[in-house]
Every structure is written in C-alpha cells, then in structure tokens.
Amino acid sequence: MSRRWRIIGGIVAVAVLALAAGPWVYGTWIAEDDEPAAAVSTSGARPAEGGVDGQWTVVPGSAPNQTAAGYTVHEILNGADVTVVGSTGDVSGSATVESGKLTAAEVTVQVASIKTDNSRRDGQFAGNVMNVKAHPTATFVLDAPVDLAAVPTDGTAGAVTATGTLTLKGTALPVTVDVEVLRSGTALIASGSVPVTWTDFGVTPPSLGFVTVDGAGTVDFLVSLEKS
Template identity: 45%
Template sequence: MKKRTLIALVIAGTVVVAVGAAAFAGPYIYRDYLVAPAAAEPTLPASASASAAAGPLSSEDVQGDWTVGDGSYAGYRVNEVLNDVDTTVTGRTDKVTGSLTVADATLTAARIEVDVASIATDSGSRDSYFRGTAMRAAKFPTATFALTAPVKSSRMPVTGQPQKVSATGDLTLAGVTRSVNVELDAVFDGERGQVVGRIPITFADFGVDAPDLGFVKVEDAGFVEFSLTLEKN
C-alpha cells in the first residue's frame, strides 16, 4: 500500500472517530458547558424560621389586603432534549404583580399577573421563540393565576413557621384558561409573607406548541414556578 494511501486512510479513520465522538459527546457538551445551570426550585428562605421569634398570630394579624412586592419572581422549568440527553432550563422574571385578600383567617381572593415578554433564560434565540412562537406575548402579554376557591389553613399561622396549603384557581397562558391545583409553602416573618409553589403544566393544554429549536426539542410538559413576597397594605 502506498504511503499516501495509508495516510489518507488514517485521516479518514480519524475523521470518522472524531465525528462519532462529537455525536456522542455533543449533547453532554451542550448540557454541561453551553447551557447555564438551571435555577434552583423556589423554596422558602432558610432564614425564614429564624427571622422572628415564633409566636401564634391572630386573625387580625393576617386579615386584610396584601400586595405582591419586591423580591418576587415567576417563570418556567422545562427539559430540553438533544439525542436523548435531558437539559433542564429555567426562565425567570421579576415583573410580577398581584393582590390577595384574607378574611377570617381565610384567603378569599388572589390574582397574580406575570409579564411574559420579560421572562428570560441564558439564550436569546430560545427567549425569542418562547415569547413569539410559543407564547405569542405580543397578543397575550401576561400570564395570570386567579383563585377560584377559598383557602383556609388547618391552623392559624405561627410567626416564622412554614406551612403547607393547597389552592385551586384558573391559570391563563397564551389566552387559554385551565383550572389547576397548586401546593403552596408559606411563611410569615412578622412583617411580610413569603409564598412559593410550582404548577405542573402540559403545553398542549394551553394551545402552546412545545418549543423546537431545530437541533434541540423541548418536552411537552413542564412547570410554572413562582416565589412571592407579600406586603400588607
């Protein structure tokens, strides 16, 4: 075999191996190096229980109108799939507004609005698809949650002690409304309330096509996540 032919075969073999390695390693490189780490799931701050001396609250302490304040955020969590390798992606915005009403230790009304067009990830192309093709934010600029049934805790809140409650409401995404149930973690630190939760959703239920970026697809289900700081009016 001529030396030139041998060299050509070696080069060709090297290219084949390199392409195969890239095909295998590409999804992991995308997940581990090209996509920003997913944000942590919303949880109550570890300092919540230590921020104030624990003590029982009266209905007067919590009743009245509350507003979503600074420090709140909302967004989504989905898995992108490239060659069967999952990559978790989170989008976030702090443009969240809303109000809640408490009467006789019962949450009687709540409405939360999120500015969809401001939800951002680490990728401009992903965000453009999400805001435009998927969510049609120009036509439907906000996503909303409206409470549809009163929420009464099994016990009065205690300052600094987290509590779990369940809520039912209407979630509206891209102009489509669906009834959802959400498990909430809440705590009152003596001055402000903190509520966190996540709502599992299937995109098709809201008339949304799961984003498809060509080389990577998004699974057809994910989560709406939020962390709300509540201030009494």
C-alpha cells in the same frame, strides 16, 4: 494519495465527526441543570407581626424571598435531560384575607420579561412559543377560599392547597396547587409550582433538531406580599 489530499481528507473527517458528536458532547459534558425554581425560605425569618386579615399587595421582597415567577422544563439533548428554569421579577398582584381565610387573590406575570441563561432560547420562548405580542401576561386567579389557620406565626412555614384559574397564552384552565406559606414579620410569602401540559394551553413545545422540550413542565411562583 498525495500528502495534501491526506491533510484535506483528515480535516473533512474531523469536521464531520465534530458535527455528529457536537450535540452529544454539549448534552453530556457542557449543559448543566439550572437551579430549582424559587421556594419559600425560612432563613432569617421572624415571628409574624399583626393579624393576617386585610388587603395585601405583591412587593419585590428581599433575598432569599424575592418575588419571582416563571417556568421549569426539561430539554432533551440527544438523550441528555437538562433542567431549564426561566424567571422574572416583573410580577404584580393582590390578595384579600378575611376571618383567617384567603378569599381573593390575583397574580399577573409579564411574560416577555421571563429569561433564562440563553438569549436564543428566550427569543424562541417570547416569539414562536408564547407569542408575547398577542399575549403579554399570564395570570392566576383564586377560585375558592383557602383557610390560613394552620399557617404558623413563629417564623416557620406551613402548607395549604389552592384552586384557581391559570391563564397562559390566552387559554384559561382550572388548576390546583400546593402552596408553601410563611408569615415573617409584616410579610406574607407564598410559593408553589403548578404542573402543566403545555398543549392544554395552546403552547407547542419547541423541537429544533437535536434539542426538544418535554411536553409537560411547571409554572412556578414565589410572591412576597405586604399589607396595603
């Protein structure tokens, strides 16, 4: 065999190896887990000011308790699990507290604004996965009162359980979520993660060759509220 053909053969062999090993290399050595979804932080928290009863409105908040919502999933890359977190600060909502109980709450998320660190993934999410043109928002509406009596007023966080209706891609289903609640100064801050099976909401997890997405994940939120 001539030297020229040996060189060409070597180049072809390297190219084939790169194509075969590329996904494994990416999944094993390059891809990294995202940071966990936002959760209530007591860093710098202050004792609560004023009573909890009243009308509350979702506001942007400030670090480390900035309002955000989104999702957490696992991507499977040739056997390598990579945690992906998508989030947005484009969140609105309100809540009503009467006699120490959360009696009404609604949170709305602009789904098209949810982003990860990968624009191609975000394009798939907004288009084929969530069809944001037809279903631009996701919502959570409280269905039953939540007693806030156990939430501390000294700048530490407490836990409550909330039941409500989660609407994704036009499908509304009942959900239960454990919520961490913090009263700090004049702010009321809450975070939680709702476990979901995507197909229950008419969402088909992507499967694109060597990359697939788990059929279950979580819908995550951290909301900072101030009295209206």
